[in-house]
Amino acid sequence: xxxxxxxxEADEEFTGALQHYFDISPALGGRFYDEINRxxxxxxxxxxxxxxxxxxxxxxLAEDFPYALIYLDEPEQVWLIAVMHLKRKPGYWKQRLSP
Numbered sequence: 001x002x003x004x005x006x007x008x009e010a011d012e013e014f015t016g017a018l019q020h021y022f023d024i025s026p027a028l029g030g031r032f033y034d035e036i037n038r039x040x041x042x043x044x045x046x047x048x049x050x051x052x053x054x055x056x057x058x059x060x061l062a063e064d065f066p067y068a069l070i071y072l073d074e075p076e077q078v079w080l081i082a083v084m085h086l087k088r089k090p091g092y093w094k095q096r097l098s099p
Contacts, residue, residue, distance in 0.1 A: 001044045004078040007096050010070075013083040017067065035062050036083065039069050043080075047073035054094070057081065072097075 006014070014036060022029030039060050043050065053059035053070065061068045070082040070093055082093035 002047060002073075002076070002078050004040060004044050004071075004080055006080045007082070009093075009096060010080050010082050013085075017083060017085070021065075032065055035064055036067070036069070040080070043069060043071055043078050047071070047078050054091070057097075061086075 018029055018033055018036075021032040039062060043058075043060055047058070050058045050060045057070055057072055059068050059070050066086045068082075068084050068086060069080055070084050072079045072081060081096050084093060
């Protein structure tokens with residue numbers, strides 16, 4: 001299983017979405033947290049399994065929330081580029097690929 005790291009802005013997106021769901025209901029926030037962590041575990045375990053979204057970037061959709069994880073499968077790690085709400089402007093995260 002590969003280690004992972006969050007892009008700074010992806011970490012902020014996760015924290016903001018988590019807070020949003022916790023504000024609605026602590027149980028809902030807990031479900032969101034568990035779902036995103038389940039996706040991270042799946043990606044870390046089988047990073048090449050999921051759909052090439054915008055090569056070389058891959059995407060894994062959440063089942064119960066309108067979110068997807070956008071990531072790069074790097075040789076030594078999985079780099080989580082975005083915790084993307086599916087109603088956002090497409091491609092907003094692409095600028096994060098530049099150093």
